[in-house]
Amino acid sequence: MKPEEKQIKQKKKMIRDWLFLGITIVVVIILLSIFPAKIDAVTSTAQEYFIEMMVILPAVMVIMGLFAVFISDETVVKHLGKNSGIKGIALSILIGTLPTGPLYIAFPMAATLLKKGARVSNIIVFLSAWACIKIPQEMVELQFLGGEFMFLRLILTVIFVILMGVIIERVIEWNDKKTSISKGV
């Protein structure tokens, strides 16, 4: 995608989001004028959650900005490509958790790594860590759902994501072998 195209697309998304917010506000005003008894409950909850968000969101954004600027995509690819085994998996998780962009940024990186010969299991672990064990997410989870919840989910996710990586690697290898046999190669 060209930069200008990307900018236009982002602007469109911004306008859509603000429009959506406007509609939401109108709906709320109508709802609350029909049920004035609910005004207190709705506004006090919204206010409480708003404050909880605002004490943490700027910090989370700053940390994402820092990592995006100081750690380039090339660094990630360089470190992930050459390691295998336990070290490879640990690195995949660690680099996946770094606070950088949304998941769709990771797909091309994963494709490059696969072409360079990285193991399928590492790539799956990397993608999954990128999707769901990112540091900013853990911070917000800690804030809203508490330490017990966040740590337990983190540990379980790491275990299962590694398992998934190994399983998918086996399936893909087995599948490749089968197709190469049936083709008579």
Add this chain to the structure above:
Amino acid sequence: MNITAIIINVIVLVGLLLAFIKDRKKAIKSLKMAGKSFIKMLPMVFIIIIAIGLLLGFVPPGQISRFVGDQSGAGGVLLVGIVGAIMHIPALLSFPLAASILESGASVTAVAAFITTLTMIGMITLPLEIKILGKKMALLRNGISFVIAILIAFIMGMIL
């Protein structure tokens, strides 16, 4: 301000200070980027907060727990998992939303299923994932992710 928020802010401030010492230009660039993404996220933040206000203000806790509470069984958890897989909101904003449904009577299992499928599975990004990584890998990753998300949710429900 609770203790979690204080600790996180202190860590980020230290990080920012180190960044400024290391490379002033890059640090300023990071701050600009942070400001931009913050503004970009703001409308969604307000929408989610309003949704939470309405949810907790209008829906009686009994209703929520009937569908996704402790007694609702595996069906409720699966349903929440599917909703999480389809929904496309920034992961960061799924946590306050999850906290609000937990507060209004949803079970730990349901909330864990919601967050885990929401972050791990991307229905909206699936076509792109298939295009870049191939059908086999993308479908396997998203499919197995759904199964492990439900497993994680049930284990969390048993422990917490």
